[in-house]
Amino acid sequence: MVLDVTEVAGGPHDAVGFLLAQLGTVTARRFREVLTPLGIEPRQFAVLRLVAQSEGQSQQALGDSLHIAPSQMVSLVDELEQRGLVERRANPSDRRVRALHVTAAGRKTLAAAGRLAMEHETRLCEPLQPGERQALIAMLQRLAAAQGLHPGVHPGLDHGS
Amino acid sequence: MVLDVTEVAGGPHDAVGFLLAQLGTVTARRFREVLTPLGIEPRQFAVLRLVAQSEGQSQQALGDSLHIAPSQMVSLVDELEQRGLVERRANPSDRRVRALHVTAAGRKTLAAAGRLAMEHETRLCEPLQPGERQALIAMLQRLAAAQGLHPGVHPGLDHGS
DNA sequence: TATTGTTATACTCTATAACTATA
DNA sequence: TATAGTTATAGAGTATAACAATA
Secondary structure, three states, rough: OOOOOOOOOOHHOOHHHHHHHHHHHHHHHHHHHHHHOOOOOOHHHHHHHHHHHHHOOOOHHHHHHHHHHHHHHHHHHHHHHOOOOEEEOOOOOOOOOOEEOOOHHHHHHHHHHHHHHHHHHHOOOOOOOOHHHHHHHHHHHHHHOOOOOOOOOOHHHOOOO | OOOOOOOOOOHHHOOOHHHHHHHHHHHHHHHHHHHHHHOOOOOHHHHHHHHHOOOOOOOHHHHHHHHHOHHHHHHHHHHHOOOOOOOEEEEEOOOEEEEEOOHHHHHHHHHHHHHHHHHHHHHHOOOOOOHHHHHHHHHHHHHHHOOOOOOOOOOOHHHOO
């Protein structure tokens, strides 16, 4: 999905909505670029982290948590598996489900991605004075809550709510 | 372009980058919905406003200002013209260019869109206390400037810089 | 009959490259 | 030859529906 917003007050540049949309797209694109050295996309990072956090879950259970459609989970996990970051294991009690587990390589990649993400965050917040970052986060979280957003859910996937 | 970001610090929910991407997508989607009663999209709103602001410019000049490719301007202006909001007039001195002008209906729609945008902005900023909105805007503008963003440029269109 | 994972299909967006008519 | 507008084409991304295996 593309991001298009052009809001207004006197001009768009002093509207919160416009600034959020503008910064949101750029931030997302930059983060995608940040991850490319690791060969994964932001959504795969999200899946990888969730798998590591609770191993053995089914694809669809993970997809529900991240608001990713089942058919999208397939190709997403396909690539993670091809890169050797994740394993699909059989579930003896229900042979339909594929239990997902992180490999050792997956944990290494996950750690590296976390470091890159932190660097990205630091770089993004560079223009803020100490203390401002926390104030900004508090305000953004209030706006997000008012919009009915769940804290941990990936934006581009969160189409319904 | 789609917005995918999943950032991290301890969790994604306390990262500025994640919150910006999440709020950016939602804000953009809501604004698109806000405009639907008028039958125009956010980008068409941007074009319409720019045409009204400086009449008689060529399509490509406007496209340059908004970072919209020439081929996209065509269908965008096509629809605006079909809805009777904009006119393509011939330029006697150079018969290749199409000078764009707003119609009376276009001005009415533009005014209505401006009102809807302001309502949208107000609704979005409802959770902020008086004064916080200005502080938020100031911080976001600083972040945007640090990312090299031009003030008036539409986010989804701003792919290069 | 319902569910997991998968495949196939269609639809939108975007990017690029041709093409025309003018210059 | 270069430029404004247009058209055509290909690629990504997304959403939906159909399908096989299993429950």
